[in-house]
Amino acid sequence: MLCWAAATAFVTLGKFCLGSSQLTKRLLPVFMRELASNSSPAVRNNALVVLHDLTKWHTALIDPHVPAMARSLRDPSPFVRQQALLLVSDLLNSEIIKWGGKPALFRAFAVTLVDKEPALRAAAHGCLFDLLLPRIEQKKRPSF
Numbered sequence: 347m348l349c350w351a352a353a354t355a356f357v358t359l360g361k362f363c364l365g366s367s368q369l370t371k372r373l374l375p376v377f378m379r380e381l382a383s384n385s386s387p388a389v390r391n392n393a394l395v396v397l398h399d400l401t402k403w404h405t406a407l408i409d410p411h412v413p414a415m416a417r418s419l420r421d422p423s424p425f426v427r428q429q430a431l432l433l434v435s436d437l438l439n440s441e442i443i444k445w446g447g448k449p450a451l452f453r454a455f456a457v458t459l460v461d462k463e464p465a466l467r468a469a470a471h472g473c474l475f476d477l478l479l480p481r482i483e484q485k486k487r488p489s490f
Contacts (some may be wrong), residue, residue, distance in 0.1 A: 348391065349386040349388055350388065351387045351453050352386065352388075352389050353386065353388040353486055354393045355394050355435070355457075356377070356380065356389060356392040356396055357392050357396060357466060358459050359373055359396070360377070360395070360400065362369060362397060363396070363400055364399060364400065364403050365434035365461075367407065370403075370404050370407055370408075371392075371407060374400075374407060374408070374411070377393045377396055377397055377400075378393075378397075378411055378414055380391040380393045380472075381414070381415070381418060382414065382417070383395065387421075387422075387423035387425055387426050388419070388425070389418065390421060390426050391423075391425065391426050391429050392445075394418050394429060394430055394433060395429070396417065396425065397411070397415055397432030398415075398433040398434075398436070398437065401415075401437055401442055401443065402437075402440075402442055403453075405442055407444075407486075409443060412437075412443050412448060412451060413448055413451055413454075415430070415433075415434065416430070416434055416448075416450060416451045416454035416455070417450075418430035419431060419454040419455065419457060420457060422464060424463045425457065426464075427429055427463070427466055428463075428466055428469065429432065429460065429477070431458055431466065431470055432468055432469075433471060434451070434455070435473040435477060435478065438478055438483065439477055439478060455470070455474060458470035459471060461475065
């Protein structure tokens with residue numbers, strides 16, 4: 347199958363899954379497999395985008411797979427790594443997923459702080475220190 351056709355197919359399938367938890371259960375292994383092993387960065391990226399969207403709609407189904415999604419922060423493609431950083435940061439910032447109980451998530455995030463791409467290192471620093479950590483510190487403060 348052509349790379350662009352496969353990438354488009356993933357987005358289309360993902361849109362169908364938004365309305366059906368049964369279809370999500372059935373296709374989740376496909377999305378996870380392609381995220382981990384497809385040779386095309388476009389397909390891996392679109393699988394990641396679909397998983398991000400599905401996490402918002404079917405959190406309980408996707409939550410166990412968040413560490414696998416976080417492994418995309420170490421993808422060979424800088425574009426996929428950047429997308430993974432932004433998408434996982436969005437899920438953490440909106441509190442759809444949580445740091446707790448997912449040390450692999452934090453480790454994957456920490457690795458982006460030393461990424462070989464300077465722009466990605468800067469984005470990771472901004473996401474972690476300017477967006478996510480202040481939110482955690484704010485929650486820890488007592489409110490009266």
